[in-house]
Amino acid sequence: MTSSWVEGTDGSDYSTAVLPMGVAVLPGNDAPHTVTRIGDQVLDLHDVARSGLGGDDLSPLLTTGTLNSVLAAGRPVWTQLRTTLTTWLSDPAYRERVTPHLHPTSTAHLVMPFEVADYVDFYSSEQHARNVGAIFRPDSPGLPENWKHLPIGYHGRAGTVVVSGTNIVRPHGQHKPRNAAEPSFGPSARLDIEAEVGFVVGTPSKLGYPVHPGALTDHVFGVVLVNDWSARDIQAWEYVPLGPFLGKSFATSISPWVIPLDALAPARCPLPSQDPPVFGYLRDDDPWCLDLRLSVTLNGSVISEPPFATQYWSPGQQMAHLTINGASLRTGDLFASGTVTGAQRLQRGSLLELSWGGREPFTLDDGSERTFLEDGDTVSISGWAPGPDGTRVGLGDVTGTVLAAS
């Protein structure tokens, strides 16, 4: 790991081995600026670039107020950018020119880091899929017939992907309790979270040309944490036969920092074995998942610690499946893992699972009980990954507070 001249950052969750990318409104500015983070400080890359350090190649990418320009630049530029940022923050020769553009993180208002093109949500945790089966079909639990043959997924609403900190208004909708004769209409009574990991596409692919799982690092720039808010009662009534729609589309929150895949190289871990064997287009000579450790808090109480390393389908396989029919990738595409759930009770990534369908309330540190979310509840999903030399790579967090239905 390269040592930084910014004091106290070398052992931190945001050392030079991380260098997440985001967009922030900083003190004295109206316009959003592209930023990175070092320790507890935000570096205004827009202003650094404008000061002349960015050069003709990087400056245009860092002064657009969105990461889309960086995402579109592609793998060679991502590598160049990372090298440049590391030099700025480690070579003392840059200290004087860079220091004026450092700001305490507490003063940075982080905004939506990129414009989402298409949003796809997968369903790639075997334990999650098994739990959902057992909760809804206790007499015949198990995986759907197709589950081990393909990473099941669906398209969500890109226009309602919001940045961490956005309040979540409890949605209205139709629902029909199991024993009711007719559906009713009103605010969702079973508002839930889904703790997920999202992959942000930079380099597009061509319509009609499937992408191999091994090409993940060519196309994906980095990772965000995702809370795929879900209204279980709305979802249950609407989803046959075309899948989730309004039960999901009111909001999906993402963390403001995009963690470059490059920073997560030390966190690569083997995939669990896949049986039955998968079709050729899903095979990779060197398949890997990521050892990301998530933590979910509700009003400050840690309620779950889902381990991303337990996913059945890898991000490379998700990308390959998404494109096997010729569908193209675009800059800004976001595909998420689906709820991350481990084998243990306190590794479940949704309240649906933690409360076993609402039948087993769980207790918060203040003694209050929950099955689903109440108005005023604040949920935060944070995470970290193993970094180089025993350090950690901070993944930031995605937070949202539930407001009463309007």
Next chain:
Amino acid sequence: MTSSWVEGTDGSDYSTAVLPMGVAVLPGNDAPHTVTRIGDQVLDLHDVARSGLGGDDLSPLLTTGTLNSVLAAGRPVWTQLRTTLTTWLSDPAYRERVTPHLHPTSTAHLVMPFEVADYVDFYSSEQHARNVGAIFRPDSPGLPENWKHLPIGYHGRAGTVVVSGTNIVRPHGQHKPRNAAEPSFGPSARLDIEAEVGFVVGTPSKLGYPVHPGALTDHVFGVVLVNDWSARDIQAWEYVPLGPFLGKSFATSISPWVIPLDALAPARCPLPSQDPPVFGYLRDDDPWCLDLRLSVTLNGSVISEPPFATQYWSPGQQMAHLTINGASLRTGDLFASGTVTGAQRLQRGSLLELSWGGREPFTLDDGSERTFLEDGDTVSISGWAPGPDGTRVGLGDVTGTVLAAS
């Protein structure tokens, strides 16, 4: 109807009562220009605006090479634009200045008219839903339990919405014939069409604020024809439990001309009665559908004439349902009706229905038989609507040719 000085256009399907909006690459240009159509000629609105006729308000909207700028401008500007176009094409005082910018339609290469934000596909034809039920569940046909309570819909892939004329490569994917023990992988053997009508959103709505069905004309600029290509075998294997994904996401074709809702005012027709009564958020004092007459040809043979007027759910209700959970609308959102199917056999909007699940081949004019699409097949969906004074409003067409799997 206002008479035009452009000869032979008054009684045509593209009179001054239509004025569709599109984007075309015209002879001598590399860049796409915003255009409208009058009779068999395309008017280059970019060049007209640049010539000084556009004024400070309309010129910036007409010179961006995409309709998104027009869409975002909102209802009052749409009205102003329509009035201005009518004046240019009807007042002889403009003849000399406008004429140089008219081009034969045959010389215009029409391109994607707008960038799609989110794409939603509904399932709003009762006859279509009943047919699908009868084909797949002959022992217990009928509608899903929720069908008459809400307009069922799902999100499709915005990034693979393509303009008419784009070739459609037969997609690869997993499928599992009903009696097979294991899934197989290969080109889809059940490639199908869906004849639909799409609504193009101009004015956005605010996150958290549902939109009333009566506000359709405030938000929707116009209408396109849609062919929602579908690989039935891929879809059948993947869609439980999260809905259609790769069976649809390889391509959705739209017609290049966006027909303003204003042009379709004479085509408004009452909705069929809805029983059971719908929830309040789906109620409109003056509900209406549109009397759009579609025609589907396969290699030149007319195989179906689906009547849009038979839809159960109105476009206003679709928009209201889409937003009742607080989901916002964005400029460029496209929501489509789902397959349009009437009561008669030759009014079915998909080959799945025309061949009754592949069990009843139908015959083309050249004597050849079809169940699903063969490589080289060309499908065209065209349409018209009643206009003022006994004229017709042309809806253009959406065409695509199937290429062999690559």
